[in-house]
Amino acid sequence: MSKILEVKGLTHTYGGNTPFVNDAVKNVSFDIENGEIIGIIGHTGSGKSTLVQHLNGLLKPTDGNILLEGKDIWDEPKKIREVRSKVGLVFQYPEYQLFEETVYKDIAFGPKNMGLDGDEIDKRVKEIIGLVGIKEEYLERSPFDLSGGEKRRVAIAGVMAMRPKIIVFDEPVAGLDPRGRNDIVKIIKDYRDTYNATVLIISHNMEDMALLADKLVVMNKGNLEMFDTTENVFSNAGKLKSIGLNVPMITEVFFELKKMGLKVPDNILTVESAVDYLLSLKKGGVLNA
Amino acid sequence: MLRDITFGQYFQGNSKVHRLDPRTKLLLLILIIVFIFLTQNMISFLIATVFTACAVIISKVPLRLYLKNLKAILPIIIFTAIINVFYGNEGKVLFSIFRLTVNTGGVYRAVFMALRILLLIVLSSVLTYTTTPNDLTDAIEILLSPLKFIGLKNAVHTLAMMMTIALRFIPTLVEETEKIMNAQKARGADLENGKLTERIKALVPILIPLLISAVRRAYELAEAMECRCYNGGEGRQRMKKLQFTLLDVIAGFVSFLFCGLIILFNVVI
Amino acid sequence: MDNIIEVKNVTFEYSDFDRSKTVINDFSIDIKRGSFTCILGHNGSGKSTLAKLLNGLYKPVKGDILVDGMNTKDETTEIAIKRRVGMVFQNPDNQLVASIVEEDVAFGPENLGLSPDEIRKRVDESLKSVGMYELRKSTPHHLSGGQKQRIAIAGILAMRPQCIVLDEPTAMLDPKGRKEIISTIEKLNRESGITVVLITHFMEEAENTDRAVVLNDGSIIADGTPKEIFSNIDMLKRAGLDVPQTTELLHRLKTNGVDIKTNVISIKETAQEIYSAFHLEEN
Numbered sequence: 001m002s003k004i005l006e007v008k009g010l011t012h013t014y015g016g017n018t019p020f021v022n023d024a025v026k027n028v029s030f031d032i033e034n035g036e037i038i039g040i041i042g043h044t045g046s047g048k049s050t051l052v053q054h055l056n057g058l059l060k061p062t063d064g065n066i067l068l069e070g071k072d073i074w075d076e077p078k079k080i081r082e083v084r085s086k087v088g089l090v091f092q093y094p095e096y097q098l099f100e101e102t103v104y105k106d107i108a109f110g111p112k113n114m115g116l117d118g119d120e121i122d123k124r125v126k127e128i129i130g131l132v133g134i135k136e137e138y139l140e141r142s143p144f145d146l147s148g149g150e151k152r153r154v155a156i157a158g159v160m161a162m163r164p165k166i167i168v169f170d171e172p173v174a175g176l177d178p179r180g181r182n183d184i185v186k187i188i189k190d191y192r193d194t195y196n197a198t199v200l201i202i203s204h205n206m207e208d209m210a211l212l213a214d215k216l217v218v219m220n221k222g223n224l225e226m227f228d229t230t231e232n233v234f235s236n237a238g239k240l241k242s243i244g245l246n247v248p249m250i251t252e253v254f255f256e257l258k259k260m261g262l263k264v265p266d267n268i269l270t271v272e273s274a275v276d277y278l279l280s281l282k283k284g285g286v287l288n289a
Numbered sequence: 290m291l292r293d294i295t296f297g298q299y300f301q302g303n304s305k306v307h308r309l310d311p312r313t314k315l316l317l318l319i320l321i322i323v324f325i326f327l328t329q330n331m332i333s334f335l336i337a338t339v340f341t342a343c344a345v346i347i348s349k350v351p352l353r354l355y356l357k358n359l360k361a362i363l364p365i366i367i368f369t370a371i372i373n374v375f376y377g378n379e380g381k382v383l384f385s386i387f388r389l390t391v392n393t394g395g396v397y398r399a400v401f402m403a404l405r406i407l408l409l410i411v412l413s414s415v416l417t418y419t420t421t422p423n424d425l426t427d428a429i430e431i432l433l434s435p436l437k438f439i440g441l442k443n444a445v446h447t448l449a450m451m452m453t454i455a456l457r458f459i460p461t462l463v464e465e466t467e468k469i470m471n472a473q474k475a476r477g478a479d480l481e482n483g484k485l486t487e488r489i490k491a492l493v494p495i496l497i498p499l500l501i502s503a504v505r506r507a508y509e510l511a512e513a514m515e516c517r518c519y520n521g522g523e524g525r526q527r528m529k530k531l532q533f534t535l536l537d538v539i540a541g542f543v544s545f546l547f548c549g550l551i552i553l554f555n556v557v558i
Numbered sequence: 559m560d561n562i563i564e565v566k567n568v569t570f571e572y573s574d575f576d577r578s579k580t581v582i583n584d585f586s587i588d589i590k591r592g593s594f595t596c597i598l599g600h601n602g603s604g605k606s607t608l609a610k611l612l613n614g615l616y617k618p619v620k621g622d623i624l625v626d627g628m629n630t631k632d633e634t635t636e637i638a639i640k641r642r643v644g645m646v647f648q649n650p651d652n653q654l655v656a657s658i659v660e661e662d663v664a665f666g667p668e669n670l671g672l673s674p675d676e677i678r679k680r681v682d683e684s685l686k687s688v689g690m691y692e693l694r695k696s697t698p699h700h701l702s703g704g705q706k707q708r709i710a711i712a713g714i715l716a717m718r719p720q721c722i723v724l725d726e727p728t729a730m731l732d733p734k735g736r737k738e739i740i741s742t743i744e745k746l747n748r749e750s751g752i753t754v755v756l757i758t759h760f761m762e763e764a765e766n767t768d769r770a771v772v773l774n775d776g777s778i779i780a781d782g783t784p785k786e787i788f789s790n791i792d793m794l795k796r797a798g799l800d801v802p803q804t805t806e807l808l809h810r811l812k813t814n815g816v817d818i819k820t821n822v823i824s825i826k827e828t829a830q831e832i833y834s835a836f837h838l839e840e841n
Contacts, residue, residue, distance in 0.1 A: 044702065044732045058471050081477055089475040097472040099497035109494070113477030144501070148601060158476060175729050177600040177759050178800045204733050207803055246733060249803040249825065256829035271803050275810045281836060282816065299657065301695055422657045457657045460699040506652045512615060513653035516645040517666040517713060518637050528664035528677040 004198050005032040005055065005087075005166060009064035012050055025050050026222040027064070032166075037192065037199045039209040039230065041245060042219030048202050051219065052168045055200070056087035068166075085114045088164030092171045094155035095148065103129075103146070103154050104139040110162040124161045131194065132157045132187050149180040153187065160191055167191065168200040173208065185212065210234065210248040210269035218245070235266035250274045300418040304349040305536060307419045311428035313537040317544045318416050324548045325408050333554040334404065340547045341408050341415075350418045358414045359407065366403050373399035422456035427531060446522030454510070462503065469498050562721050562753050563589040563612055563643065568621035570607055570776075581607045583776040584621070589721070589755060594747045596764040596784070597757045599773035600798030605757045608773070609725040612755065613643035626720070641670065644714030646724040650706035651698075659701075659709055660685065660694040666717040677716075684715040687750070688742050704735025708742055715746070721753035722746070728760065736760075761788070761802050765823050772797050789821035804828040811835070 012025045025047040032038055042048050053059040054066055057073050057080040066073050073083045091097065100106035104125055111121045129136065132153040138146070143154050159167065169188065173181040185208065192199050203209055209216065209230065216233040218226040220243045226233050233240070237247045237255050247255070254268045268274050306314070321340065328334040345355060359366075379394030417425070430449035437445060473494045474480060480491050570582040581604040589595055599605040610616045611623060614630035626642055628635040644666075647653050656662040660681050667677040685691040688708040698706050707727055714722055724743065728736040740763055747754045756763060764770045770787040772780040774797045780787055787794070791809045794801050801809075808820045808831060818835040822828055 043734065053471065056475060058474060081479060084475055085477055089472075091468065091472045091475070094472065096502055097469055097476075097494075097498050099494045109478075110476040113479065162477065177798055179600065179798050244734070250807060252825045253804060253807070253828050253832065256825055257833060260829065260833055262833070271807050271810060274807050275814065278811060278816075278832065278836065279814055299697070421661065423661045453656060457655060457698075460697075461651055506649075509647060509649060509652035510655070512610075513645075513647055513710075514655060514665075515615060516613060516640055517655075518640050518669040518717065519665070520637065520669060524669075524671040526668050526671045526674065526677065528661070528668060528674055528681060530674050 002034050003031050003067075004034040004069060006067040006070075007031075007051075007054075007064070008067065010051070010054060010061050010066065011063035012054065012059060013062050023047055023050050024222045025054075028219075028222075028224040029064075030217060030224065030227045032198060032200075034165075034198055035192070035196060036214045037188075037201065037212055038215050038217060039213030040200060040202045040217045040219065041204070041206070041209065042225075043244060046219040047222040048219050049170065050222075051217075052089065052170065052200065052202060055166070055168060056084045056089050058084075058089070081113070085110070085162045086165050088159040088162055088167040090156055090159050090167065090169045090172060092174055093152075094159075095151035098143040098151060098155055098158075101142060102140050103134065103143050106143050106154060107158045107161050110158055114162060121161075124163065125157075128157045128161045131160065131190055133183065149176060149183065152176070152180070153183065156184070156187065163195060164197065165195075166198045166200065168202075170202045171204070172201060173203070173205070181208075188212070206234070206246050206248045207250075207270075210251075218243075231267045231269065234269050237266070298417065299421050300350045300354060302349055302419065304347060304419065306344060306348040306415060308534075308536060309419075309540055310531055310533050310537050311420045311424040312432060312531060313533065313540055314416050314420060315425070315428045315432065317540060318412055320548065321412060321544060322409055324551050325405055325412075327555065328405070328551055329555045333551040334401070336547060336550045336554065337408060338404075340544070341411050344415045345411060348415050348419050350415070354418060355411055355414050359410055362406075362410050366406050369406060370399040370403040373402045423453060424529070424531075426450075426452045426456075427527065427529075431531065443521060446525075450522075458506070461506075462499070465502055466495065466499055469495050469502075560591055561588045562591045562626060563587075563755075564624040565611070566622045566624070568611065568618040568623060570611060570616060570619050572607075581776050582611065582618075585777060586621075587771065587778065587781075589753060591720070592747075592751050592753055593769060594744075594754045594767045595756070595769045595771060596767040597755065597771045597773055598759060598761065598764060598787075598797070598799055599757075600759055603773045603798070604776035605759075605773050606725050607776075609645065609723050609755070609757050612723050613645055614639045615645070637670075641717055642719055643721045643723060644717055644719035646707070646710050646714055646722065646727050648726045648729050650703055650710055650730070653710045654698050654706065654713075657697055657699075659690065659696050659698060662698065662709060663694075663712045663716050666713055670717065680716040680718065681712075684712040685709075687715060687746065688712045702735060703731045704738040707731065707735065707739050711739075711742060711746075715752075719752070721755065723755045723757070725757050726759070727756075728758065728763065736763075759799060761794070761800055761805075762823065772799070774798070784823070785821040788823050791820070808832075 008029050010025055010028045014024060023045050028051060040048050040052070050059065054061055060074065068083060068086060073080065098106050100109060107125045107128065108121050111124050126136070129139065134150065134153055134157065143151060146154065172188065173184050176184065188199055191197060201212065213230045215228065216226065216230050217224065218233060218240070225243060234247045234251050237251060240247055248269050250271055251269055254264050257264050265277070268277055325337045328337055374391055374395045375389045376395060376398060380392045380397070382390050382392045383396070384391055426449045429452065430445055433445045470480065478491060478494055483491070565585060565587045568582055568585045569580065571578045571580045597605055597608065607616065611618060613625070614636060617631050623630045625639045628639055630639055654662050655665050663681045663684055664677050667680050682691065685694050688711050690705065690708050690712060693701065693705065698709060728739050731739065743754055743756060744766055746752045756767065764784045764787070767784055770782065770784045771778055772787060772793065779797055780790065780793050788805050791801055791805065802823050804825060805820065805823055808818055808822065808828060811818050812820050816835055818831055822831060
């Protein structure tokens with residue numbers, strides 16, 4: 001494993017009298033290994049969005065550096081668009097950025113901006129629709145005729161077709177029902193496995209985080225509050241709650257059991273692990289007060 | 290940045306200027322602007338400046354907000370000044386470029402014009418900073434209400450409602466534009482470089498999503514308004530009945546006094 | 559208790575250029591005065607359409623909807639119906655009309671042609687009951703999603719409706735905003751006796767309601783108390799709904815032979831169930 005992304009002392013302050021002042025980022029540092037799935041959690045206005053917009057150079061740090069594969073992304077400001085194809089960013093409700101006449105053209109927009117030739121673009125579009133589960137006959141349709149869930153998958157495919165080494169999602173499942181949500185989660189995992197990519201996800205849904213993320217970045221008022229494995233972060237339920245964040249429902253149940261005087265572990269995050277643990281007790285374990 | 294636009298923004302406060310009836314403010318603004326363009330010499334112009342300064346001070350709106358508006362409009366002021374420099378043909382000739390000559394009269398005129406626009410912007414800002422958009426549209430609706438008698442019954446109300454909604458949605462759409470721009474930049478769109486035609490073409494990925502979103506918002510807003518029993522202007526009451534107070538009388542009196550002084554010094558000198 | 563809304567064999571279809579799609583199919587439901595009903599369904603189950611039918615924004619193709627005895631198809635009672643059944647939508651940004659909080663809340667009563675004093679009184683009352691009175695002079699644009707949505711609710715309250723229909727009011731909010739909205743709605747129902755119809759796909763929001771109705775393909779597939787509904791996990795999954803992890807855990811334990819109740823949803827109750835099923839057994 002090697003470091004693909006290093007955030008070093010990142011600070012960003014918005015100037016002047018804007019309502020976004022409190023969305024600043026203060027001296028944040030962490031490293032990400034290639035192939036990891038990183039969750040970013042924190043309140044609205046904790047600096048999460050500001051943080052991720054630095055990773056692909058949409059924002060320039062007031063202070064500090066972003067190193068991509070060991071190289072500062074602002075070393076050559078002229079080449080910042082190259083960085084943007086290496087670090088893909090999928091915004092919240094990405095379906096609202098669709099604009100082309102056909103699904104094909106919309107997905108091809110990113111690769112075209114990279115200056116790829118027609119054959120390569122064609123290859124990439126056809127490959128990515130397989131991954132996101134869009135049928136080939138949809139390619140000539142207007143993206144605006146698709147259902148909500150399909151539109152989102154097309155928009156995500158538009159970023160994935162650039163084949164970024166790192167892909168960042170801001171609330172990728174917001175507004176979707178369980179079916180749509182499972183689709184997106186699968187797409188994210190498949191992309192990581194197929195292209196050996198690194199994934200960062202901003203989400204408010206701790207249950208999804210428990211299932212997906214290897215590590216968590218916890219932001220609070222612009223500061224990096226915690227950066228650790230998902231298990232360790234959620235085991236620290238007290239600290240998360242003190243800054244007003246939740247833990248997964250299951251962890252919460254075990255937290256409650258502990259309060260009732262039982263000796264239960266802190267690191268039960270998913271239904272699966274809870275069932276396994278409780279059933280193992282059944283088979284002759286002890287659960288003493 | 291886009292979000293620096295302060296046009297039509299209201300600055301919460303409770304100064305004497307805030308408390309004036311919006312109709313008074315609107316009418317006096319028009320009056321004073323007319324007189325500012327009537328000023329013919331430095332003394333009457335100085336009087337108009339004093340009036341503007343008073344309005345700014347009494348409004349208790351931070352000076353930097355006025356400066357921000359001026360900064361935004363600076364190119365227009367400079368442009369007007371340059372045009373005017375070449376326009377004059379009085380006074381001593383200073384220098385000439387190509388076939389254009391610049392003389393003292395032209396410089397005088399240019400400075401004057403720039404200062405006039407400057408006052409105009411500051412005074413308009415006093416109005417928008419101290420008046421809520423709703424009050425402003427109410428005032429316009431009432432002041433235009435005589436139009437109802439010449440067969441434009443619904444037009445006046447509709448116009449006022451359109452203004453209210455436009456002012457309400459400007460910040461929302463500005464924010465949305467920024468979001469869409471960032472999303473397309475993240476997909477490698479190049480908005481900063483290239484020839485003019487390329488840059489215009491690069492706007493398509495921003496304008497289309499913005500348009501679609503605006504239509505969607507309009508549609509949803511229409512339904513929400515219907516749910517809140519909106520039925521056109523018919524039978525509509527307002528929570529705030531606009532009322533003239535002693536303050537309005539005083540403001541009117543003071544303004545007329547200044548206008549009188551401007552005329553006086555125009556004639557005297 | 560009588561019914562504030564009666565939906566009788568209603569069918570509704572959308573017609574695009576060439577195709578028409580039935581979204582609500584021979585649908586009937588009565589909403590009791592003062593009750594808190596939650597309507598659950600996945601995206602595209604017809605729940606938003608149903609919401610818009612309830613106050614006459616859409617008219618049924620077949621069947622009738624009576625609000626306080628008035629038919630929504632009757633044009634003469636259109637305003638009277640909208641006054642009785644208020645509606646709050648998903649996107650808080652797209653339902654606020656004015657740039658100042660209190661002026662927005664006044665919009666409804668202004669349309670009703672009430673006297674300025676009465677409007678003022680209602681605006682203040684409504685803003686207080688959603689906890690936004692202190693921010694009455696602010697600009698909605700500078701507020702959080704949860705706060706904007708509370709203003710939208712206040713705007714409806716100011717018309718003094720007997721019933722409020724909320725169409726996925728929390729879908730675009732963060733967890734904090736969601737809590738704000740749900741507790742506001744629960745309080746309105748409990749303290750002011752306002753009938754509430756909450757349309758959502760978040761199961762947790764149904765927890766404290768009187769009745770939960772599950773919608774799929776435009777028809778009711780389950781109707782009962784929240785506890786009854788939650789215990790039927792297979793039905794919920796069939797309806798494409800999210801099963802809260804707590805319920806899922808209890809269900810999984812039960813299928814593995816643990817003697818445990820499965821019709822609870824809150825963290826505390828779940829912990830208690832596990833406590834009594836495991837701990838007591840050990841002693």
